[in-house]
Amino acid sequence: LREMRKTNKTFPRQTNTRILDAFQSFAQFDRAPIWMMRQAGRYLPEFKEIMKNRDFFDACQDPFIAAEITLQPLKQFDLDAAIIFSDILTLPKAMGMEIIMDKEKGPVIKNKLETIDDINRIKSPDPQSLEHVYDALYLTRQALYGKQTLIGFCGAPFTVFSYMVEGETSKMFLKTKKWLYQYTQETKKVLDLIAKESAQYLINQVKEGGAQVVQIFDSFAGQIPFIDYKEFVIPSLRILLEEFKLECPTTPLIMFAKDQNGVEIIITFLKMFLGDTPLVDGFQLDSNVSDEVLVKIIESDRTIQGNLEPGVLFGTQQILKKRVSQMIEKLQTTRRFIINLSHGLTPEHEVEKVRLFIQESIRQSKLYKVR
Numbered sequence: 001l002r003e004m005r006k007t008n009k010t011f012p013r014q015t016n017t018r019i020l021d022a023f024q025s026f027a028q029f030d031r032a033p034i035w036m037m038r039q040a041g042r043y044l045p046e047f048k049e050i051m052k053n054r055d056f057f058d059a060c061q062d063p064f065i066a067a068e069i070t071l072q073p074l075k076q077f078d079l080d081a082a083i084i085f086s087d088i089l090t091l092p093k094a095m096g097m098e099i100i101m102d103k104e105k106g107p108v109i110k111n112k113l114e115t116i117d118d119i120n121r122i123k124s125p126d127p128q129s130l131e132h133v134y135d136a137l138y139l140t141r142q143a144l145y146g147k148q149t150l151i152g153f154c155g156a157p158f159t160v161f162s163y164m165v166e167g168e169t170s171k172m173f174l175k176t177k178k179w180l181y182q183y184t185q186e187t188k189k190v191l192d193l194i195a196k197e198s199a200q201y202l203i204n205q206v207k208e209g210g211a212q213v214v215q216i217f218d219s220f221a222g223q224i225p226f227i228d229y230k231e232f233v234i235p236s237l238r239i240l241l242e243e244f245k246l247e248c249p250t251t252p253l254i255m256f257a258k259d260q261n262g263v264e265i266i267i268t269f270l271k272m273f274l275g276d277t278p279l280v281d282g283f284q285l286d287s288n289v290s291d292e293v294l295v296k297i298i299e300s301d302r303t304i305q306g307n308l309e310p311g312v313l314f315g316t317q318q319i320l321k322k323r324v325s326q327m328i329e330k331l332q333t334t335r336r337f338i339i340n341l342s343h344g345l346t347p348e349h350e351v352e353k354v355r356l357f358i359q360e361s362i363r364q365s366k367l368y369k370v371r
């Protein structure tokens with residue numbers, strides 16, 4: 001597989017262009033494109049089956065298993081994208097963090113950063129250590145056969161950093177804040193380091209693996225005030241985005257700064273360019289995004305991705321249909337929109353409700369076809 005990937009970078013012709021069209025100004029539009037965050041995951045019985053006797057990172061490191069899991073949701077749902085089965089912690093793991101995925105607790109880091117001397121442990125990944133991700137992407141892209149768009153991803157520097165110092169998914173982010181406000185210079189140094197490696201990682205996902213769109217997950221962006229996000233986090237994100245766009249100017253990039261849909265952060269990203277190239281092409285939005293933010297994004301000709309609260313899928317069919325309709329009503333003023341949830345699916349979600357969400361989104365977005 002690896003040898004094939006290194007010598008043959010041709011892929012099947014793209015027949016489904018809905019996702020890619022959502023990043024173009026003159027998009028064809030039969031219906032809105034749709035995919036779901038965490039679509040390859042624990043709500044699927046076939047995922048639980050394949051993971052029954054497997055360690056999470058072992059599954060990620062086997063390109064055939066990773067590709068199979070990536071394709072699982074596409075076998076039964078009419079989705080327009082595949083997001084590669086991996087994790088935002090794959091990169092910090094390659095950078096020297098010892099991470100296990102606990103079936104109950106989620107990620108646990110055994111050598112988290114506790115003192116400023118610990119940052120010397122962080123290293124550039126050994127080039128071999130991430131090749132399995134590019135192999136899995138390549139294999140998946142071949143298997144998709146142009147019928148879906150392949151999405152690569154990484155965690156944003158702040159979210160990855162918080163895992164490095166907290167050692168697990170945090171509730172209070174006290175250690176993260178201590179580092180940020182007390183060891184500010186060291187924190188910035190680590191954020192910049194993660195940013196540079198993340199840029200290279202995304203570039204490789206595109207150039208080596210064939211990812212067609214990339215998404216950056218800043219899941220914990222909302223844990224600090226915008227004033228701190230702007231001062232400490234944006235500079236490292238700028239490094240990541242600039243280095244990526246320098247190498248991959250035409251690959252659409254979606255930013256997900258969760259719980260940070262204040263107008264300030266979106267405006268900050270909208271103003272970021274490399275020459276004439278916007279650094280962020282699309283925004284994954286929360287459910288409670290304001291009209292002000294929507295207008296700003298639409299006027300700037302960027303793509304909107306969102307934004308149904310996944311909890312609605314626990315509700316009745318009536319409320320699900322109604323909220324899908326209200327979401328589409330709001331978003332359809334731009335052709336540049338991709339239907340998604342506002343955060344990921346969880347093990348509690350029922351397959352049939354997920355199916356209804358997809359079917360309703362497709363049916364209702366078709367109503368706007370001729371507009």
Ligand code: 1CP
Nearest residue numbers: 037038039040041083084085086087088106169217219344
């Ligand atoms: O379909 C997909 O999206 C599969 C790829 C994927 C992605 C994009 C996985 C697989 N993880 C992620 C991103 C990710 N991982 C984020 C950012 C997105 C978000 O905010 O939800 C974060 C914060 C993590 C960290 C993580 N990984 C956690 C803790 C947070 C949480 O959501 O609970 C956990 C439990 C994981 C494990 C994990 N990653 C992915 C899966 C399918 C699983 C579950 C593995 C298992 O227990 O069997």
